[in-house]
Amino acid sequence: MTATNEAAPSRTVRDATLDVLRALGLTTVFSNPSHTEMKLFEYWPEDEFRFVMGLQEAAVVGMADGYAQGTGEPALVLINGGPGLGNAMGSVYTAAAANTPMVILGGQQARKMLLGDPFLVAKDATQLPRPYIKWAGEPGRPQDVPALIAQAYQIAKQAPQGPVFVAVPEDDWVRPADPEPVRIAQVESAVVPDPAVLARIAAALDGAERPGLVAGGPVDAQGARGDLIALAEKLNARVWGAPVWNRGAFPEDHPLFAGVLPPIPELVNERLAAQHDVVVVLGGPAFTLFTAWDLFSTAPADLDRTPRPQLTPDVRFLHVTDNPQAAAATLADQSFVAPPGAVVKGLVPLVSERERTELAPVREPVAVPEPSTPLTQAYLFHVLSQELPADAQLFEELPIARADFHEQIPLGADNGYFATASGALGFPFAGAVGYALAHPEKRAVVVVGEGSAQYTLHALWTAAQHQLPVTFVIPDNSGYLSLKYYLQDQKSWQKGWDLSGVDMAQLARGFGVRGERVESPEGLREALRTALTADGPVLLDVVVADPGLFRL
Template sequence: MTEEASASRTVREATLDVLRELGLTTVFSNPSHTEMKLFEYWPEDEFRFVMGLQEASVVGMADGYAQATGEPSLVLINGGPGLGNAMGSVYTAASAHTPMVILGGQQARKMLLGEPFLVAKDATQLPKPYIKWAGEPARPQDIPGMIAQAYHIARQAPQGPVFVAVPEDDWIRPAGPEPVRVASVESAVVPDPAVLARIAEALNGAERPGLIAGPTVDAQGARGALVALAEKLNARVWGSPVWPRSSFPENHPLFAGVLPPIPELINERLAAQHDVVVVLGAPAFTLFTAWDLFSTNPADPDQSARPALPESVRFLHVTDNPEAAAATLAGQSFVAPPGAVVEGLVPLVTQHERVALTPVREPVPVPEASEPLSQAYLFHLLSQELPEDAVLFEELPIARADFHEQIPLGADNGYFATASGALGFPFAGAVGYALARPDVRTVVVVGEGSAQYTLHSLWTAARHNLPVTFVIPDNAGYLSLKYYLQDQKSWQKGYDLSGVDMAQLARGFGVRGERIEKPEGLRAALKDALTADGPVLLDVVVADPGLFRL
């Protein structure tokens, strides 16, 4: 590069070079005025621009894309109200440890003295604490290097979203005199052989070993190794509570089910089955509530102890998250990459006798057609029509038990759900996943209540003609809220969603939508929707499933 060319280069041009080098060439965005200077003379032949109609959907789509590729995704939104709109999805991405670089537009530097339109006050503080790292450049020419730094922080374990605030006018300022050097940062962390030996010794000495599969095992590519480890030990495998990603096939005979996020029920299941349990790639444990909070009796002063695990079971915990290790309920915790630990344990454990274990799950009855339709019947038919390699995204706060019972996912199926209590990820995440993996059928099973949070992603699915099938078990209510209260009738205004027609909404965004209220034609509609060229939404009216089951 000549001295004259170097002097004329802008921050925008230098940043695009860095993004190319990092492979961040797919941009998820709902741009505002504060980002427009980046898009001048946009090199559309090199960068794919994915438009979303609302920032929560944009971040949700980027989340699904990153989980599909295993690499950070790139988001560009306004850093003030735009980021505010997106915070529920940022919260979920942080809970899922999704690597993501979010660029937030800020007002021009010379206007920050007052309170200009679209300003991001304390820009780096807004996304905290649900962000791994946040930066705001002191000088315009620092932006390309700061983005490279943010990218590497997002990729490092434990992975997570990062944020860089960029003033609008910085894009057109002169870049630094030298090109930004993008370092190569590779993970070189491996498990301590002594730690592997200790865990293997505990498993080899156990009479009734158990394994708990967390999402990081699959994220680090060790799902097959976990199957080999479980089969060699003849050990039951449980899904970690609030299972956001499948790390073990649910149709495998050693799969025991997903643990409930309630300490008393976790203890009941594990103490009855195991003397040694190893938690792999998940917190020990993610908890949602305690059993005493289901009572409607007057509450006494809380003098109860923190939740604890049964002393009759030895718990060992493997995580790459130091904070999760510090907060563990297990007796021993090891900070190490769970995928590598699983792979390292396979040759170290001894072959246990392959005997059939006593079933811990009740036989699942085959549901029958009815009017109104039951959600169990819907899921049963869906399971029969699913492509063998279909990837499923699920958000069913009231219906998860029916979903997992009727759709036992196999080794070739991917499974993703929200890692947090914030609704909306699967509806948008599936669209992002399909953008990265258009070669497989992505199936979304989400209630009509959860769908409202990122409904706008339907438009993006239609615009890119993505192979996504949206299946809505429509029970006309936020029923996860209904059954918390004893006096349901007086609370009806808080959960009643009657009058929402998801098929009509889908058609308004350009997605083919069909509303189904009777069993006749349901199988044919599912078969067609799962093989269609482009996105299809089926709004299937189902009966109230009643009190949720854990």
């Protein structure tokens, strides 16, 4: 019997997938590809798709996170679904906490190889990223890949938004496509706040003697920042940043801004009970907590008979979130599942206008720091604030220095503010690069310690390759100082926090980014001015003194 060769199909799963990606607008691809993804890139249509290479998967996902936050649309990531996804999990964890829409395609070994234990296999592929994704899938048949990606896109985009994952076997890309093109449904959010709920929240605010608002990142992400300003001014109400504030939803230089709440229940209660009788939490959990006050003690611990964290009964708390899980876990008195941005917009015409009276300050006046050698981080931030472009987009990760940052850099209405939404380090360094790819007309400014920078350091190379307008400012205190002050006996613990010898300027130059080390006040202003107006990326490694015990 003579074997015959059938003609190769003219249309493959790869072709059909590229059509779906075009239709969905997923034409920027963040990737650090491995062998299991290469078939997708054969005859790559580079005139239609922008390929953004990263040197390590954590940086790749972090860049995609920043890009998605900049565009408001899902970002596309292509990495190996086994060790590659493992490398990226810290960044996936952060993207999930930030509710960043993202479609991650994970390369899987060829189907015929999966009976064994092949190299680069993704065992139980859809289980690895759980529980830090919204959804995961793998195609039952090769021809299902394009439709599965379209489905993943719609899931990532709907509230609460978040990253999704699709595992694609390597050989699926070259199999014949379904003869019928994928029908992409137009899935649009039609969720609007219940008018009765809006009326109840408005009545609670109008009935309060001392109303307060707590703003979470979704207010800004859903385009309601200006509306929140209008709502606060109409109510003459203070606005607090939600604990672990990962996105600026209210200008920090506004007279009604009260500061960012600390992620400690005792301090949340202390600050809010002293100022308000009704507080409405808009977006985000109520509340994200980091630790409890008793854990700062070094005394022997008693048998734990304490209740779970709770909010003071002296304040009535109303909570608005589009995340049903956050609503179910709320510490507030009432929680409403609705889009926070739409709720803010809807409340503005409903609440009564109050007399504009000056509220007593809740924050101490901020002293103007003096130059010194070594520099203080407060002085660095003070000078940086004076040199920032009016529309600069700030990306911050300073576990030990956040108080100094917000005191010395009161961001205005045109400034964006982005920070990690989780306890995982590394988002701002890579996120700023992704944001700059989405908005090259704006200056992205990264303020990150030299410890945090190590987690996505590879993003420097991508910034250099694309000549992006990113300025990296490193307050270099030679240590993981967020860890230093947890233990009483610092000498024995020094090996756990000491980072002496890290030279960020040299590292930057190794990745193709102009790097400069600043060790004294002389020349700091000019170095900042030059770095903030350069055509491409610049990193300033600014040596600063140990700031001491962190302030909340």
